[in-house]
Amino acid sequence: xxxxxxxxxxxxxxxxxxxxxxxxxxxxxxxxxxxxxxxxxxxxxxxxxxxxxxxxxxxxxxxxxxxxxxxxxxxxxxxxxxxxxxxxxxxxxxxxxxxxxxxxxxxxxxxxxxxxxxxxxxxxxxxxxxxxxxxxxxxxxxxxxxxxxxxxxxxxxxxxxxxxxxxxxxxxxxxxxxxxxxxxxxxxxxxxxxxxxxxxxxxxxxxxxxxxxxxxxxxxxxxxxxxxxxxxxxxxxxxxxxxxxxxxxxxxxxxxxxxxxxxxxxxxxxxxxxxxxxxxxxxxxxxx
Ligand SMILES: [Ca+2]
Ligand SMILES: [Ca+2]
Ligand SMILES: [Ca+2]
Ligand SMILES: [Ca+2]
Numbered sequence: 001x002x003x004x005x006x007x008x009x010x011x012x013x014x015x016x017x018x019x020x021x022x023x024x025x026x027x028x029x030x031x032x033x034x035x036x037x038x039x040x041x042x043x044x045x046x047x048x049x050x051x052x053x054x055x056x057x058x059x060x061x062x063x064x065x066x067x068x069x070x071x072x073x074x075x076x077x078x079x080x081x082x083x084x085x086x087x088x089x090x091x092x093x094x095x096x097x098x099x100x101x102x103x104x105x106x107x108x109x110x111x112x113x114x115x116x117x118x119x120x121x122x123x124x125x126x127x128x129x130x131x132x133x134x135x136x137x138x139x140x141x142x143x144x145x146x147x148x149x150x151x152x153x154x155x156x157x158x159x160x161x162x163x164x165x166x167x168x169x170x171x172x173x174x175x176x177x178x179x180x181x182x183x184x185x186x187x188x189x190x191x192x193x194x195x196x197x198x199x200x201x202x203x204x205x206x207x208x209x210x211x212x213x214x215x216x217x218x219x220x221x222x223x224x225x226x227x228x229x230x231x232x233x234x235x236x237x238x239x240x241x242x243x244x245x246x247x248x249x250x251x252x253x254x255x256x257x258x259x260x261x262x263x264x265x266x267x268x269x270x271x272x273x274x275x276x277x278x279x280x281x282x283x284x285x286x287x288x
Contacts, residue, residue: 022048027092029053030113030121036084036096038077042198045077052113052121052241057172059146059153060218061239063107063127064197065100066140073142073197076105102133103227119172119243127235131227139227142197142205143237146190146218147174153216158187160219161209167217168244176239182221185209190216 025032033049046062064073079098086094092111097104106128114120131137145165149156149172158167162181167174186193186205196203197220205222225233 023086023094024090025092025094025111026090027111028113029116029118030111032111034094034109036077036081042075045075053117053119056151057147057149057241059148061145064142068138070202072200073203103137104130104132121241123239125237128232129227130232131229134229137227139225141223142220144193144197144218144220149174156217158217158219159209160185160187165219171244172241173244174241176237178221179236183224184222187217187219190218193218193220
């Protein structure tokens with residue numbers, strides 16, 4: 001009988017000085033590393049690794065918040081970590097609760113990997129922000145994600161809208177669906193959004209549904225909402241990764257495409273040389 005599965009590790013932490021190590025979640029072909037504590041190096045906070053079949057796909061996934069429209073943003077693990085729960089070391093679920101002035105944030109994380117070698121994995125993030133003060137709160141929550149697909153972000157393309165982000169390269173496709181829709185969103189070269197969330201000014205994401213390729217990108221969603229006393233605001237983010245199918249799966253289509261391309265190139269070459277001959281005395285060059 002395996003009894004370890006029944007044991008419950010529940011940590012009640014009241015001071016920032018109590019620092020459990022980086023926690024891991026694992027399920028089937030996937031592993032996630034999560035640092036719930038505050039680190040001086042902001043790039044080491046939050047989710048800092050997501051491997052699928054032993055290949056890392058994520059540089060960082062982290063949350064920032066702001067109260068009101070004037071202040072700077074702060075990472076949520078700058079707050080007091082008052083509760084941290086994982087049923088056993090390496091389990092696929094973690095719950096972390098942070099307390100701020102007049103509010104609490106409960107962050108639930110669940111990893112659902114797929115079969116070995118499938119290239120598929122899912123990550124569910126539930127965030128509940130509760131107003132425990134007697135005043136309304138003008139709350140702003142940011143979720144920042146820097147996927148580096150196939151352990152290298154420089155060839156990744158990213159696009160984003162108010163409830164969905166997609167990132168892909170030749171091997172891997174990442175999708176994120178958020179609920180409710182974000183108020184603002186942004187995709188930018190990697191340090192732009194991170195620097196805006198870490199600087200001393202109030203930040204609003206730019207809502208440009210950019211499509212960037214051949215660069216290391218990061219994206220973020222921003223939710224703006226007013227929270228009445230004793231009320232909670234819930235956000236559900238669903239991130240998933242899958243392998244891009246090999247083109248050899250459809251060899252007939254590839255062969256047909258190649259044949260059509262050869263025919264097209266031959267016609268183009270004949271036309272181009274004919275044009276050059278006809279206009280050779282006028283030195284017209286046509287760019288195709
Ligand atoms: Ca699973
Ligand atoms: Ca990236
Ligand atoms: Ca890549
Ligand atoms: Ca800022």
